Amino acid sequence: MIAAGSSVEPFWVLYGIHVNDHVFEVLETLRIGNLSKSDIVNVADVGDPYAKDPIRHSALKPANMKPFNAEISPALLCESFITPKNRFQFEGLDLDVTATQYAASIPIWKAVDRRGDVILAYEMNGVPIPPDHGYPIRVVVPGVAGARNVKWLGKIVVSEKESTSHWQQNDYKGFSPSIDYDNVDFSKAPSIQELPVISAICKPLEGEVVKVENGYINLKGYAWSGGGQQIIRVDLTLDEGKTWHIASLDAQDTALPPQHWAWTLWSAKLPVAPEFKEVEIWCKAVDSCYNTQPERFENIWNFRGVLSNAYHRVKIKLNQ
DSSP: OTTTTSOSHHHHTTOGGGGSHHHHHHHHHTOOOOOOGGGOOOOOOOOOTTTTOOOOOTTEEEEETTTTEEEEOHHHHTTOSSOOOOOEEEEEEEEOTTOOEEEEEEOHHHHHSTTTOOEEESEETTEEOOGGGTTTOEEEOTTBOGGGSOSSEEEEEEOSSOOOSHHHHTTSBOOOTTOOTTTOOGGGSOBOOBOOOEEEEEESOTTOEEEOBTTEEEEEEEEEOSTTOOEEEEEEESSTTSSOEEOEEEEOOOOOTTSOOSOEEEEEEEEOOTTOSEEEEEEEEEETTOOBOOSOSTTTOOTTOOSOOOOEEEEEEEEO
């Protein structure tokens, strides 16, 4: 509706999902007629809004090209511990098509407490921070949701209230599984700040055929917890929780909670029964406050899709 009364093109071309077949099928059911060329008064010439995007590293696996959204492959994630290369409001210099700036808030105690470790970053890995990561300045708020780590920083406001931006008030919030778009009241839910404990299996990958060597398979992955809490244990099972194995914590920062901001890399060598042809690996982590991950997503599901930290599960086939 933000395009009501004007051209929809500036909004439409921003998201690649709009050119998928299923979107056109839905639109076709809503067609009320065709726009004649003689009726066109003013059409926005938007061109390609992503034409000046920077060149990205070839190791990235794009989930979407326009706008660009990508991740590092799981295999590379667990190879290096250090990445190769009352409120504070932060406003970025990036604008959406309504000329609204991205903005977010953190509590003032987090910003001013010397244990909060909040920084304004202008370099990354010893060089000026790249455009994709927020050049010329990005606020880095460790232990807190990435949505509060505003890129392309243009302004910092000390305020008694949270930012009124859409992204603070109506986006990154968690809700009961019974809440949906028809009955949600965004004002009743606090914005997400610190995140819950998570873990992931990076090797092997889903569906991979894994060689069993001397009755064992090798696993690798990572774990992390928000609020500066440290990972103290990673548990793994091949039999749906009947038997659990404890992973080795191979790479971990020496900082103590509540200033333990980095992830933990883990590995494990698990025994496999000779009759098994395939298994499903379950993984869960425990942090220094003894928070752990729930078993299933069903009971923590929310219509925003956030804070989904149930066990990571990977099904593999075994080459015995």
